[in-house]
Amino acid sequence: MIRKIRDALPISATVILLAMAGTTAMADEIVNIGHVAPLMGGIAHLGKDNENGARLAIEDINAKGLTIGGQKITLQLDAQDDANDPRTATQVAQRLVDDNVVAVIGHLTSGASIPASKIYSDAGIVQISPSATNPAYTQQGFKTTYRVVGTDAQLGPALAKYAASGLKVKSIAIVDDATAYGQGLANVFEQTARSLGLNVLSHDATNDKAVDFHAILTKIKGENPDAIMYGGSDDTGGPFAKQAKQLGLRAKILSGDGMCSDKLSDLAGDATDNVVCSEAGIALEKMTDGKAFQAKYEKRFGQPIQIYAPFAYDAVYIVVDAMKRAQSVDKAKILAEMPSTDYTGVIGETTFDSKGDLRHGVVSLYHYKSGKKTLLDVVKM
Known part of the structure; x- marks a missing residue:
């Protein structure tokens, strides 16, 4: 057909037609990578932070150009909202499977990551959470579950040990928000606190609403x-700390990464200066390329990093690194390359153990000075 049309056209038109035909043949292949986090509700700012990190990685990779197996690839982010709800998380996970994504970055929370993980496992799709810390996430026997942060089994003990040795506390009251994340973190903290000889006076539960x-x-x-010790996120932890101060409690408020955000001062006011929190990863200011990443992120999105955007950013690059080693965008071949990951990015070197956890976890401890989140210490676990 092209030959017949070409024979009837002047030379200039023939050249244009052949160029168009060549362009069509060489068109980039679109490859979808999923991302899931809550984009509405009390912790939407944390979800959007993770999504922004993943989106920035996609944009950077596309700008540099990506070729896999001789084919030019354009990555596309398939971003979904799980509302931090376990049932919604499984529905969204199935939607991503149906969208034929080759990997998923997410979910934000353990309560969403754990139920969704079976959907991805059944479909043979790599799932890398930038922020889910409950140990159970990677203890289900799935070959698809990975994370680029430490776990509550590291966060809780680090916080308890600092309470005992750094703050010299003798007695603790514990409250959790009854989520997989908050309850899991509080339970591990309590176990370590008791083993250190601290007097656990009570353990109460509230909810994440x-x-x-x-x-x-x-x-x-x-x-x-x-x-x-409060096990929960900043949307409830902020008011918790604020009301504690209003009631005249002088006790330090200890919490994990869910509460350890830059937004906490907006939620707790000057009560933030009584908060000590831990994050399951190296502090941004301790990352080799942390300052450069922060500047690029703020220029692109016009807002500061909350917590785990750099981890979501590296998670995308880890998927692409597996693609390059496999020389394929086939999800099964990407999955097959994941155990041998040895990638150095913004958050440092990432290698995984047999369960999909980091081989060498790091916990960062923070407090707040005049409402500003300030690094206390970095602890290798």
Whole structure:
């Protein structure tokens, strides 16, 4: 057909037609990578932070150009909202499977990552969470589950040990938000605290939608602990710390990475200066390329990094690194390359153990000075 049309056209038109035919033949292959996090609700800012990190990686890789197996590739981010709800998380996971993504970056929370992980496992799709810390996520026997952060089994002990040795506390009250993340972190913290000889006065539960903590805090005030450990995210942890101060509690508020955000000062006011929190990864200012990444992120999105954007960024690059080693964008071949990952990026070197956890976890401890999140220490686990 092209020959017949060409014979009837002038030379200039023939050249244009052949060029168009060649362009069509060499068109980039579109490869979808999924990302899932809550994009509405109390922790939407954390979800959007992760999504931004993944999106920035996609844009950087596309700008540099990517060729796999001789074919030019254009990556596309398939971003979904799981509302931090286990049921929605499984529905979204199935949607990504149906969209034929080759890998998934997410989910944000353990409560969403764990139920969704079976969907990805059944489909043979790599799942890398930039932020899910509950140990159970990688203890299900799935070959598809990975994470680029430490776990609650590291976060909880690091926080408890700092409470005992750094803050010299003797008694603790514990409250969790009854989520897989908050409860898991609080339980591990409690185990370590007891093993260190700290007096655990009480362990109460609230929920991740709570706004009024006066009843629990009034009870705790009567117990007069040296510190209160709160297992939950900043959307509830901020009001928790604020109300504790309003009630006159002098106890330090200890928490994990879910509460350890730059937005905490907006939620807790000057009560942030009484908070000590831990993150399951190296601090941004300790990353070799942390400052450069921060500048690039803020220029692109016009807002500061919350917590795990660099980890989501590297997670995308880890998937692409597996593609390059496989010389394929086939999801099964990408999955086959994941165990041999040895990638050095913004967050440092990433290698995985047989379960998909980092071989060498790091925990960063923070406190707040005049509402500004400030690094206390980095602990290798």
